[in-house]
Amino acid sequence: MTTTIKAAPMMHSPPHPGEILRELYLKPMRITIVEAANGLGVTAKHVSGIVNGRARITADMAIRLAAALGTDPQTWVNLQAQHDLWVASQKKPPSVKPLRQAA
DSSP states (O other): OOOOOOOOOOOSSOOOHHHHIIIIIIHHHTOOHHHHHHHHTSOHHHHHHHHTTSSOOOHHHHHHHHHHHTOOHHHHHHHHHHHHHHHHHTSOOOOOOOOOOOO
16 A cells, blocks of 8 residues: 655745744734843844744744744744745755655
8 A cells, every 4th residue: 555645735935934923923012022032031132033034933932932922832833844844845856765665
């Protein structure tokens, strides 16, 4: 029996989750990077890295954001995963061979 896993179609260039954090939360709430960092218990440099797309949202940060913003940590993890998959899909595909099940 052969199992085929098909990837769901990906949207074009999903935003970095930091952009969502900035545009949907920080700006409307008028929260600065420093204020967000203090509330999240991390450095302003770390929040700045996320908001500017230079740093990833880790599981720990997803939990912090969810607690601070009243959201679900899985949402932040999913946003990061979608972005990571899209970025990886834009690179040259790796040279791989199909894996076959033993007879």
